[in-house]
Amino acid sequence: MLNLVTVIGARPQFVKAAAISRAVARHDGIGEVMLHTGQHFDANMSDIFFEELGIPAPDHHLGIGGGRHGEMTGRMLGAIEAVLIEEKPDWVLVYGDTNSTLAGALAAAKLHIPVAHVEAGLRSFNRRMPEEINRVLTDHVSARLYCPTAAAVKNLADEGVRDGVFHVGDVMYDAVLDARERARESSDILRRLGLKAGGYSLATVHRAENTDDAASLHAVIAHLERVAAERAVVLPLHPRTAQAARQHGVSLAALTVIDPVGYLDMSCLLDGCVDVHTDSGGVQKEAYFHGKPCVTLRGETEWVETVEAGWNRLWTVPGYKTPRRPISDYGKGDAAELIIANLLGAGA
DSSP states (O other), rough: OEEEEEESHHHEEEEEHHHHHHHHHTOOOOOEEEEEEOOSSSGGGGGHHHHTTTTTOSSOOOOOOOSSSHEEEEHHHHHHHHHHHHOOOOOOEETSSSSHHHHEEEEEEEHHEEEEETTOOOOOOOTTTTHHHOOOOOOHHHHHEEESSSSHHHHHTTTTOTEEEOOOOOHHHHHHHHHHHHHHHHHHHHHHHTTTTTTTTEEEEEHHHHHSSHHHHHHHHHHHHHHHSSEEEEEEHHHHHHHHHHHHHOOTTSSSEEEOHHHHHHHHHHHHSOOHHHHSSHHHHHHTTTTTOOOEOOSOOOOOHHHHHTEETTTTTSSSSSOOOOOOOSSOOOOHHHHHHHHHOOOO
């Protein structure tokens, strides 16, 4: 039996973990223990995702959320190490670029447990982003690097990382395909908000680069207000952004502000919107998967192929680079299956 410990902590990771867990369930000879750090601890940002996506309740919940980056990561590192000593897994599986990702990877590496990194090789080339540091360090201690794109494979090769690198496609695409039809059948969020499909834009704002600086947050909200002059802008409000808006005196009155939503309601909002305005890496991709143009509220994006294919642009750029075309890099919706098959082939 091949034993995995999966480390998650933030809502995009819950979505990806659901796809992987379904693949684990389809195979004999592999078991999974779920460890939730608690990085996203709000019920609307955590519990509802487990319920809607059918993820089993975490075997370990550390309850570590809030605080400065170093403080949070350090607390997670010690607590994850204790779980790994207890569980003695063959592999530790981490996702993306959060503090939970880095803490899980470091704890495993220091115990000489091989790390598998899902969504490896992404680079914004902006080292001021905490997420960029998390990505780079996690990649360089991982034994299996599962890349969503060819660009990610090249980024790793440019850094001298070539062994154990696999282009498998994007597990988020697996998740979107699974959730989209269920959302169309079950979500009534448009009715609850008094909206019609094709009548609104969807926005998300949560990155520290946009929330920690008053001028940056004012500029982002001013951009969204310009969009709101043409049609409603729905903003599921991240707790960090709500706090920053109060602190910096930024009014959100021109926007349709709602509480954070579950994955099926978010899928429905993406399905029905005109376009997306976001600083989230995951939402940029989901916009493409739903066939929606995206404006990225940052100075760069790690999902460069969405820009090259005409689906995405930076908010400082006046227009899209090229007519929209399909992106083959993300695969066929079988990334989770390829990852589990590869891990089973790698053995203990």
